[in-house]
Amino acid sequence: MVLLTLMAAITVGVVRLRNLFAVVVLGGIYSFLMASVMIVLDAVDVAMTEASVGAGVSTVLMLGTLYLTKTEETRPAHTPLLPLVVAGITGIALVYGSFALPPFGVADAPIHMHVAPYYLENSLRDTLVPNVVTSVLASYRGYDTLGETAVIFTAGIAVLMLLKGRRDVKPGPKRKRVRR
């Protein structure tokens, strides 16, 4: 609960700050906090991935982009009234909906009734892996993971294509637009 409150506080900082460098570093702290929350919520594999990918790789990518662009955000030209109203209405609707959800941490919530018991009972016999998350990820839902790998491969190719031939143009502020 304390961790969740800390995360909310950091989010306020991310919304308000205008220096992008500070925002990115706060984003890294936020990801580490999220990883701690995941450990508390028994999702150890997710916590490890979030700490390495969310806090590590994402932050490095962001910092690299900031190095290539600029680190200060300009003051917005128009008032943020409309987005505030939209976000507020969405938030109220979601809070209203949250009262219908089962309370936190009870063992007889609908989510624990259907597929999960099957995995917990059979995965040791089927795959001989004690970690159920691993066995579901790699064995029961292996095609899912294959698709995920395909997505990452595609994204990698797209990034390479976008950044290809970047070196022959000189970086600088306010260049004339290049027609392609």
Add this chain to the structure above:
Amino acid sequence: MAILEQTVAHYNHWVMIFLMISGLYIVVARGNMVKKLVGLGLFQTSVYLLYISPGKILGGTPPILGEGLGPYSNPLPHVLILTAIVVGVATLALGLALVVRINESFGTIEEDEIFAEEDDT
């Protein structure tokens, strides 16, 4: 007492909702593209929370089987979110590459300045 009970039962949902609408607000209201991507990331992590927190059983253990352990938390959301995290970083990399290209072509990553420049030409 009823209010306190509701708060304890739904605190995770409420923080999740707060993170979600902050992400939504940043994406809609801020013109800077790196900031938009950070907002998108906030929105994404709030969805992780939405998936993982119902899977927790109070007094449960992580879903790694062993003698004398249990009850286990639900492993299925963990698997789905592992996939989501990795795909999320792939989309983030793609978005940042686009931002770098936009900065090259326009010399700015502010939405308003890009629109102004487009109107000029």
